[in-house]
Each structure stands twice: as structure tokens, then as C-alpha cells.
Amino acid sequence: MKDYIITAENIQLLVNDVLKQGWDVVSESKTGVNFNAIKDASELAIKSDSKPSKLSMKDFFFPKTEPLFFYRQSHDGVELVDASPIEKKTLFLGAKPCDAAAIPVLSKVFNWDYKDEFYNKRVENSVVVSLKCNYSDDYCFCTSIGLSQKAEQGSDAMLTEQQDGSYFLHIVTEKGDEFFKMYSQYLKDTQAENNKPVESKYPEPAVKFDQGKVKGWLDANFEHDFWNNLGDVCLGCGQCTFVCPTCHCFDIVDENCNYHEGGRMKNWDSCQLCLFTKHASGHNPRDGQTKRYRQRIQHKFKYYEDKFNEVLCTGCGRCTRGCGVGIDIGGIMERIDKF
Amino acid sequence: MAELKEIAKELLTSGTVAYIIGYASEKNDKTVPFIARTVEDAEKLVFTHHSVNNLSVYLKRIKKPESGKVGLVVKGCDLKAVVALIQESQSKREDIYIISPKCNTVVSDNTKPWNKDNIASKCLSCEVRTPSLFDATFGEIETVELPSDEQIELIKKVEAMSTSEKWEFWKNEFEKCVKCYACRQACPLCYCDQCIVDKASPRWIDSSATVQGNFAWNMIRAFHLSGRCIGCEECNRVCPVDIPLSLLNRKMSMFAVSEYDYKAGTSIEEPTLVGTYKLTDNEDFIK
Ligand code: SF4
Ligand code: SF4
Ligand code: SF4
Ligand code: SF4
Ligand code: SF4
Numbered sequence A: 001m002k003d004y005i006i007t008a009e010n011i012q013l014l015v016n017d018v019l020k021q022g023w024d025v026v027s028e029s030k031t032g033v034n035f036n037a038i039k040d041a042s043e044l045a046i047k048s049d050s051k052p053s054k055l056s057m058k059d060f061f062f063p064k065t066e067p068l069f070f071y072r073q074s075h076d077g078v079e080l081v082d083a084s085p086i087e088k089k090t091l092f093l094g095a096k097p098c099d100a101a102a103i104p105v106l107s108k109v110f111n112w113d114y115k116d117e118f119y120n121k122r123v124e125n126s127v128v129v130s131l132k133c134n135y136s137d138d139y140c141f142c143t144s145i146g147l148s149q150k151a152e153q154g155s156d157a158m159l160t161e162q163q164d165g166s167y168f169l170h171i172v173t174e175k176g177d178e179f180f181k182m183y184s185q186y187l188k189d190t191q192a193e194n195n196k197p198v199e200s201k202y203p204e205p206a207v208k209f210d211q212g213k214v215k216g217w218l219d220a221n222f223e224h225d226f227w228n229n230l231g232d233v234c235l236g237c238g239q240c241t242f243v244c245p246t247c248h249c250f251d252i253v254d255e256n257c258n259y260h261e262g263g264r265m266k267n268w269d270s271c272q273l274c275l276f277t278k279h280a281s282g283h284n285p286r287d288g289q290t291k292r293y294r295q296r297i298q299h300k301f302k303y304y305e306d307k308f309n310e311v312l313c314t315g316c317g318r319c320t321r322g323c324g325v326g327i328d329i330g331g332i333m334e335r336i337d338k339f
Numbered sequence B: 001m002a003e004l005k006e007i008a009k010e011l012l013t014s015g016t017v018a019y020i021i022g023y024a025s026e027k028n029d030k031t032v033p034f035i036a037r038t039v040e041d042a043e044k045l046v047f048t049h050h051s052v053n054n055l056s057v058y059l060k061r062i063k064k065p066e067s068g069k070v071g072l073v074v075k076g077c078d079l080k081a082v083v084a085l086i087q088e089s090q091s092k093r094e095d096i097y098i099i100s101p102k103c104n105t106v107v108s109d110n111t112k113p114w115n116k117d118n119i120a121s122k123c124l125s126c127e128v129r130t131p132s133l134f135d136a137t138f139g140e141i142e143t144v145e146l147p148s149d150e151q152i153e154l155i156k157k158v159e160a161m162s163t164s165e166k167w168e169f170w171k172n173e174f175e176k177c178v179k180c181y182a183c184r185q186a187c188p189l190c191y192c193d194q195c196i197v198d199k200a201s202p203r204w205i206d207s208s209a210t211v212q213g214n215f216a217w218n219m220i221r222a223f224h225l226s227g228r229c230i231g232c233e234e235c236n237r238v239c240p241v242d243i244p245l246s247l248l249n250r251k252m253s254m255f256a257v258s259e260y261d262y263k264a265g266t267s268i269e270e271p272t273l274v275g276t277y278k279l280t281d282n283e284d285f286i287k
Helices: A008-020 A102-109 A117-124 A174-181 A211-220 A225-230 A239-243 A289-308 A318-322 A329-337 B002-014 B055-061 B076-087 B121-125 B150-159 B163-174 B182-186 B211-225 B234-238 B245-260
Strands: A004-006 A024-028 A035-038 A065-074 A077-082 A090-095 A126-131 A157-161 A167-171 A250-255 A261-268 B017-025 B031-036 B069-073 B096-101 B136-138
Touching: A004 A008, A008 A024, A008 A090, A035 A090, A102 A117, A102 A289, A117 A126, A126 A174, A157 A174, A167 A174, A211 A289, A211 A329, A225 A289, A225 A329, A239 A318, A289 A329, A318 A329, B002 B017, B002 B069, B002 B096, B002 B136, B017 B055, B017 B096, B031 B055, B055 B069, B055 B076, B076 B096, B121 B150, B150 B245, B163 B211, B182 B234, B211 B245, B234 B245
Parallel strands: A024 A090, A090 A126, A126 A157, B017 B069, B069 B096, B096 B136
Antiparallel strands: A004 A167, A024 A035, A065 A077, A065 A261, A157 A167, A250 A261, B017 B031
């Protein structure tokens, strides 16, 4: 597939054109907190050297709360009403590789047994254009789990910032190719340019561990003193799992209900919360943060790999940056690596 | 810091405390909560401008030792939470060994160095840099140049808004809430054995993170902390979506002072605001 050059001005024009076609355009918000559906290209925040936003973009594929269907009591029984169909096409622009890479990882769990039509429809309706990352800090570790600042997993196309302010547009998938063919008026041939990519001011992520070795240790050490102190200071909030691009647990509840009607909701849930594994009897097999935090590590770096041959983590470092008590997942991996 | 380590070693060696909840260094200048159980652990204890956490939250979250007190490194501001916990019969003064530093303010952004423009907003109006309740203290007070208090300006701005403007303001903020409950978990005074949002049968509060459910959650929390919040701003600090929870809490605290002349966490002997009734209590708000 052919690659292109696109100028910053043309990105703006293209975005406004895409919006005019009735698509949503989602990019990181200027506050650095989350991803937003923008109304105009002027709201775009495409920055290759910024810290990953606090929340990942998974909310747009797997919303924090989503109705599955509604029910209503009618004179001859119960009437079920479907949730509104997902029709909107969405362009994701400027996502970091560690964000985009979460999509194929999530797709595995959402299609393993039951096929999650809501999730699948959103992925089907999206075009993901990521941006080569020129950032790293003490908490990034994409390079330790087989990704990198230019990993293409989950991207339909990838932009690379050039020294003259334009972008090299590398097309990754057929879907990306088809999309940009619709907007070819904004693209230039690569040969016409003799330009170089912007060099990152930041070094490669400093956190380094060997996932194979970590996995081996996890396989053998479900019980180990190491876990005991790890949970000591953990507060048991949902922050780490909710900001994470790959955490995907949900709860299903009936809400807004009265005797006659209600809705069935699918809401984010977290293995770190005290209700998560609580049985109806009142017994809770994971009865403390030590066991809950061990679950988070084991699920990400062992169980998911056992089942899907993939680590449930993209090394974005969000969980650590946001943790109120500084529990550092990359640091934990490094410690396990050294055992 | 040498002082702190010496105090800690002595306490652990003599068995006065079972463990000490304090701070240890992490990457860069950051410090993180750390539980020192041995003399070797005590060597790791530090107190710096980056010691932001209110460690009194652990009094209710970590199991009480079978013998010995709990040693707690706690700044003057956070100490108010210890006082409130004692007032509310959640902790006993004699069970806690309070190690309270003379504090020279902490950072607002823990990833950046401490300087005039990186000081936590609670420090800007602090009256307790020298603690008044402790078993041991350490450090020296230094003169600190403080920036202006933008938070109070923002409170005034919100106060001046019309009802519909206020609604818009908070709707935009609460919309972002993901119901991670980090605000609750980091709060030393959110210690209910079962939070109302965790009551699943029957469910009182929508668990969905919709505008409605988020309003319900955040308003309930603000109400439950009214006259109890001691202003450590931990909830605000840990919120992953930057909802300015301190505006609500500080406003409610200002209200407790103006209407009831009550400052939470001031004195162990004083009865709590919500636990007492005085004939002179203002009732104008009952309409
Ligand atoms: S690791 Fe941090 S963010 Fe995660 S539950 Fe524990 S305290 Fe909360
Ligand atoms: S576990 Fe942490 S580092 Fe890994 S993807 Fe999730 S938020 Fe990012
Ligand atoms: S509020 Fe006062 S005691 Fe608390 S950290 Fe700031 S200066 Fe120190
Ligand atoms: S509500 Fe917030 S500021 Fe008040 S005591 Fe709790 S954590 Fe501290
Ligand atoms: S910490 Fe913030 S996002 Fe999490 S529940 Fe509290 S207000 Fe909502």
C-alpha cells in the first residue's frame, strides 16, 4: 500500500471534511485527561511528545456504561426494546501506539466465546490513525512487551511527525487505505518530499524486563511472600483498571427500574474493588488487596498469555502514573525479572 | 531525616510500635507510602516535599497489630483526620504513636520538583505546619514563599454563578467521573464498612457512570463529608479525571465554619458537628 505526506493544515481540512460526512472524530483532549469527540478541527490536540492522557480511549469501544436493552411491562407480557444501534463511523486521530495496540488485544476476549456485538460494531466502524510516539518517562515500558514507540498493532494508518511540521502517513491496513483514498486531495506523494522525522527528546523507556522470564516466575509462584507486601499500601480503588486500555471487566445491572420498566446496563468493573468476587453467601475468595493485586498482575502477564498468547498490557504506564500510592507495575515486573 | 530514622528505629527496637506507616523514596523525587516493620525498614523512611499522601487513611485499612501501637508519620494537615477518627470513635489516641514533622509544604504535582509554583493548594492557607498534637516531632520550619490561592478564587467564581450555570459547571465535571471510587478509597474519613454505593440489594444509587449516577455518587459523598472533611485534598489528588472535588469539600467546610463555628479535626475532646445539637444552631436552611 502506498504511503503519503500530509501537512498539518491539511489534517485540519481533512478532519473538518470527515466531520461534515457525519463521522465522529476522536482525539486526545487538550487537558490531557481523556479522549473526546471533537466538533471542529481546531480542537485537535495531536502531539507526539505528550504524556499519554490519563484515561485511555477504550471508552469509545467499550464504554464505561452502556445500555444493552430496555424492558417494559405491557398488557401481554414483557416487551424488550433494543438499545439504539451503533451506526456512527469514527475516526480516531493521534492515538499513541500503546493505545491503538490495545484494540486487537481486547478483540480477543470480546470474541473468544460470546461475540460482543457492541464492541465489534464499534471496532468495525472505526478507522484508527495513530501517531508515532516521541515520549517516554519512568513508567512507560512498551518496549519490554514486544511493542515500541512505532508499533503498528491496532492502527489502520500511522502518522510520523516530520521536521518541517508535516506528517509521514504510513498506511497499515486495507481499511486505512480505503479511508485515505476518499480524501486523496489532502495527500501528497512521499517522493516529493525530502524530509526527516522529528527525533524524540526522550530516551527509550528505561523500564526493562524480560516478559518470558516474568511469565515463568508467575507460572511457579502463585503463592509467594512477594505478594504479601505488595498489597500492603494498595487502597483498592478502580483507578488502575479504569484508566488501563486493556482492562475489560464489566458488571451487568438493571437500572432506572421501577415495577414497569428498566434498562440492562453493562458497566466497567474492577478486580481491585471489594465487591468484585464477593459471593452471594458473603464469602469473598479474594478477601484483601494482596490477593486482588496479585490477580491484576497474574491476569495481565500470565492468564491472558496462557489463553490468548498475548500480554494484557501495552506498557503505557497509565496505571502507575495515576496510582495515588505509587504502585508501579513496571517496577514490579523488573523486580520479578530479577528473582 | 536522620531524626526520623532515629525515632523510628528506637520505636521499633523497643517494641513501642508494631510498625510505622511512613514514606519511602521512589523513582525521581517521589515518595510513596511504606510500612516499616524492622529496623532495616526504618532506614528507608523519608519525609520530603513530595510526601503528599495522607497516611492516616491506613489506620482504618490495615489490620490493627496484636500488640504495640501503630506508628504514624503524619503532617499537621493530615493529623486532623486522626483527630476526626478519634472524635468519631474509630481510633483510640493511645493506640497511635504520632510522629508529626514540622512541615515546609508539599508539591502539587508529584512528578515535578518542588518550587513556588508547584505547591499543593491546601498548603497555601495552612495553619498547622507546626503540629500541636504528637508523640514525637522532627524537622525545622523554613520560610516558604507561597503563590496566590487560586482555589478560593474559583470557589468565589462558582458561588457567583446562577443555578443553571452551576449545573452546567458541575455537569461538565461529573460527566467525566468513571466511578473508580479512588476518591473514597483515598479518604481517611470514608471508612464505612459498606459504602452506600456498594449496597447491591436493594441498590440505592445507580452504579452506572451516567450523568445521573455520577451526580448521585458525588453529591452523596459531598454530603457525607460535610462538617467532617478535614481538607487533606487526597480525593482531589487521586481523581483520575481531575474533577475539582476540593471545591465542593472546601465550600462545605467554609459553611461549617460560618454557620456553626466548627472546624473539623481540631480537638479530640470536642464533639463532632453532626453528632451534636445546640439550641443556638442555625436553622435558616430548613425551608
Ligand atoms: S494499585 Fe493504586 S490505583 Fe490500583 S487499586 Fe491499588 S491504589 Fe488503586
Ligand atoms: S496495565 Fe498499566 S501499563 Fe499495562 S496497559 Fe494497563 S494501564 Fe497501561
Ligand atoms: S497543608 Fe500544611 S501541614 Fe499539610 S502539607 Fe501543606 S504545609 Fe504541610
Ligand atoms: S473528602 Fe477529600 S479532602 Fe476531605 S478528608 Fe476526605 S480525602 Fe480529605
Ligand atoms: S475519583 Fe474521580 S472519577 Fe473516580 S469516582 Fe471519584 S470523582 Fe469519580
